[in-house]
Amino acid sequence: MSIKKITFRILRYKPGLIDPPQFQNFSIEVKPDMTILDGLEKIRLEQDTTLMYRHSCHHSSCGTCACKINGTESLACTTKIKDLKSISITLAPLDGFRPIGDLVVDISPLFTNISEDWSYLKNSENVKSSQMPEGIKEFKRFENCIECGACVSACPVTHKNKGFLGPAALAALSNELKKSPPKAEDLLSMAGNKNGERLCERALNCSRVCPTGVYPARHISDLHRVLKQK
Amino acid sequence: MEHIIIIGGGGTGAAIAHDLVLRGFEVSLFERGELLSGTTGRHHGLLHSGARYAVHDPAAARECISENKILRRIAPQAIEQNDGLFVALDEADLDYKPLFLENCRACGIPARELTAEQALALEPELNPSLKAAVQVPDATMDAWRLPLHFYATARANGARIHNFSEIIGFSQAEGAVTGIRVLDHQSHREYDVRGDLFVNAAGAWAGKICDLAGIQLPIQPGPGVMVAVNDRLTNMVINRLHKAGEGDIIVPQRKLTILGTSIWLADDPDAVELPKDHGPRLIELGAKLVPAVKKAEIHSMWCAVRPLIAQAEAKDPQEISRDFDCCDHKQRDNLEGLISVIGGKATTLRLMAEKIADLICRKTGRNIACKTKTKKLLHYRMFY
Structure with a gap:
C-alpha cells in the first residue's frame, strides 16, 4: 500500500490565542483511500489534540463536517485526499458564519429560517x-x-445581505410547499417577502457545492415561477 | 438539587442529560470533540426491533422492542419507519426460522412470515432465489439527528452542554471524586468543575476516563466497518435470517444503502484503522441479500467503535452481549461519586439513561420517577 506525505494547511483560530486566524502546516502520511476527515483525525491524535473540527457520521448524513477544501465548500468525510491531486491541501471554515475555533463555525443561523414544523421526512421515490x-x-x-x-457559505448574496433567507432555507421551504399544500399561503408569503427568493442573483454556487444533490437553485427557480403565477 | 456531571457527549450522555434535568437535577455535560463524534453518529442507523437478538440475547431483544416503540413516538422526525425483513437464503436459514419466530414472539416482537413471492413484492431488489422472509418492526434512525433531539430537549430544560471540552483529570478527597479538570479546546484554558456525582458515559473511551481516576474498567473497544453505496436499493431494513454474524445487515437511509458490519477487538479506541479487506467482504455478503449492492458505486467506508463489555475468556466477538451495565465505583473500587456506563447500543439509549438516573436517585436519596418514556422530544433543529 503506497503511503504518501501530504501537507494539510489549516486555518487555525482560537479567540484571543491565534487571533487573527493564521495558517498552520501539518505534514502527515496518508494511505490511498483516506478522506480529508481521516487526515484531520490523524492530525488531532498524533500532532495536536486541540485541533477543532466538527464530524459525526463519516458518510455524508449528518452534515457537520462541511468546510472549505482548497477554496471550495465540501464535506471532509467524503472528499478523498487522492482525488484532490495535490500534495498540499488548504482547509478553512465555512464563510459567513461566526467562527468558533479552527474549522468550527456557529451553524445555528442556518436554522433561523428552517422551521422545526417543516417535515424532515418525505415519501420515498422510485418505489x-x-x-x-x-x-x-x-x-x-x-x-x-x-x-x-455549504450552500450558504458559497452564496454571494448571503454575504452582502444578511437578511436573505438563503439557499438552504428556500430549498427546505420549497420541499415543504410540495409536501404540505395547506401551508402554501404562509410559505409563499415567506418566499416572496423582501428577504426571499427575489434576492437570488442566480450565481448557482449553491447547487454546485451541495454535497447531496439538493440543487437549491432549482428550488429557488421553482419558487420564483410559482410566485410569478400568483 | 445535586449537580451531576456527565462525561461523554454521545447518545448515552444525551439521554442521561435529558432524563436527569427532567427529574430536576442540575446537569453539566462535557465532550472532548463535537457531540456524537465518537460512536453514536457513525452507527449504521438501525433502530433495532430486537429480532436480531431474539435467539441469543432475549433480554436485549425485549429492551429493543420496547425502546423501538418509545423512540418512534418521542422522535418521529428522526426515524424512517419502514420496517425490516429477515431473509432466508438457504436451507440452514430455513432451519433457523422456527426458533427465530418462537423467540421473537416470546420477546413480544411482531414477526410476520412471508413467502419468497410476498417478500419480493415488497422489495424487488432482494435476491430472487430467497426462500422465505419475516417482517419485523426494524427502522432507520438518523444517527445524528435522533440523539440531537435529546440534546435539544435537555438543553431547553437547563442542561449545560459543553463540546470541545476535554476531561484531563479528577480531583478526589477522602475516597470520593469531587471534581473534574477540563481543558477547553477553544481557549486552551484549564478549569475545575465541582459536582456531586460523576457519570462516565464515554462509551468505548470509558476505560480511558477511569484511568484518569486511577481505576480500571472492563471495557473492550469493538470496532466495526460500514460501507455506504450510492442508491437506495431497498426501503426496508434487510437482515439475513441466521445467527448474528458479519455482513448480515443492510440499512437504507436517504439516497444511500448502508452495509454492516464487521467486528474485531481493539485495545485503543483512538488507534483504529480501516482494515483493507473488510469493505470488499461486506459488499460480497451484502450482495447475497441484495445483488444490486455489487453494482452500486461505493460512497464511503468507515469504522465505528462499539463499547463492549470485556470478557474474562476469549470469545467470538459476535457473541459478546450488547447489553449494558451501570457500574457504581463505590461498590467496585471503593471510590465514591463515580458511575460508569458499560456497553450499550443506540436503540436503548433512553433506557440506559433511565437506569443510570434511577441509580443516581438511589445514591442521592431521592425518589423521583422517570419521565422520558412518554415525553415527546423537541425537534433537533431546536438545538441550534
Whole structure:
C-alpha cells in the first residue's frame, strides 16, 4: 500500500490565542483511500489534540463536517485526499458564519429560517414495490438536505445581505410547499417577502457545492415561477 | 438539587442529560470533540426491533422492542419507519426460522412470515432465489439527528452542554471524586468543575476516563466497518435470517444503502484503522441479500467503535452481549461519586439513561420517577 506525505494547511483560530486566524502546516502520511476527515483525525491524535473540527457520521448524513477544501465548500468525510491531486491541501471554515475555533463555525443561523414544523421526512421515490408491507402506507425517507451550510457559505448574496433567507432555507421551504399544500399561503408569503427568493442573483454556487444533490437553485427557480403565477 | 456531571457527549450522555434535568437535577455535560463524534453518529442507523437478538440475547431483544416503540413516538422526525425483513437464503436459514419466530414472539416482537413471492413484492431488489422472509418492526434512525433531539430537549430544560471540552483529570478527597479538570479546546484554558456525582458515559473511551481516576474498567473497544453505496436499493431494513454474524445487515437511509458490519477487538479506541479487506467482504455478503449492492458505486467506508463489555475468556466477538451495565465505583473500587456506563447500543439509549438516573436517585436519596418514556422530544433543529 503506497503511503504518501501530504501537507494539510489549516486555518487555525482560537479567540484571543491565534487571533487573527493564521495558517498552520501539518505534514502527515496518508494511505490511498483516506478522506480529508481521516487526515484531520490523524492530525488531532498524533500532532495536536486541540485541533477543532466538527464530524459525526463519516458518510455524508449528518452534515457537520462541511468546510472549505482548497477554496471550495465540501464535506471532509467524503472528499478523498487522492482525488484532490495535490500534495498540499488548504482547509478553512465555512464563510459567513461566526467562527468558533479552527474549522468550527456557529451553524445555528442556518436554522433561523428552517422551521422545526417543516417535515424532515418525505415519501420515498422510485418505489418499485408491487405491494406495501402490512401496517405501512407509504415508504418514507429523510430529506436529501443534510443542513451542512455549504450552500450558504458559497452564496454571494448571503454575504452582502444578511437578511436573505438563503439557499438552504428556500430549498427546505420549497420541499415543504410540495409536501404540505395547506401551508402554501404562509410559505409563499415567506418566499416572496423582501428577504426571499427575489434576492437570488442566480450565481448557482449553491447547487454546485451541495454535497447531496439538493440543487437549491432549482428550488429557488421553482419558487420564483410559482410566485410569478400568483 | 445535586449537580451531576456527565462525561461523554454521545447518545448515552444525551439521554442521561435529558432524563436527569427532567427529574430536576442540575446537569453539566462535557465532550472532548463535537457531540456524537465518537460512536453514536457513525452507527449504521438501525433502530433495532430486537429480532436480531431474539435467539441469543432475549433480554436485549425485549429492551429493543420496547425502546423501538418509545423512540418512534418521542422522535418521529428522526426515524424512517419502514420496517425490516429477515431473509432466508438457504436451507440452514430455513432451519433457523422456527426458533427465530418462537423467540421473537416470546420477546413480544411482531414477526410476520412471508413467502419468497410476498417478500419480493415488497422489495424487488432482494435476491430472487430467497426462500422465505419475516417482517419485523426494524427502522432507520438518523444517527445524528435522533440523539440531537435529546440534546435539544435537555438543553431547553437547563442542561449545560459543553463540546470541545476535554476531561484531563479528577480531583478526589477522602475516597470520593469531587471534581473534574477540563481543558477547553477553544481557549486552551484549564478549569475545575465541582459536582456531586460523576457519570462516565464515554462509551468505548470509558476505560480511558477511569484511568484518569486511577481505576480500571472492563471495557473492550469493538470496532466495526460500514460501507455506504450510492442508491437506495431497498426501503426496508434487510437482515439475513441466521445467527448474528458479519455482513448480515443492510440499512437504507436517504439516497444511500448502508452495509454492516464487521467486528474485531481493539485495545485503543483512538488507534483504529480501516482494515483493507473488510469493505470488499461486506459488499460480497451484502450482495447475497441484495445483488444490486455489487453494482452500486461505493460512497464511503468507515469504522465505528462499539463499547463492549470485556470478557474474562476469549470469545467470538459476535457473541459478546450488547447489553449494558451501570457500574457504581463505590461498590467496585471503593471510590465514591463515580458511575460508569458499560456497553450499550443506540436503540436503548433512553433506557440506559433511565437506569443510570434511577441509580443516581438511589445514591442521592431521592425518589423521583422517570419521565422520558412518554415525553415527546423537541425537534433537533431546536438545538441550534
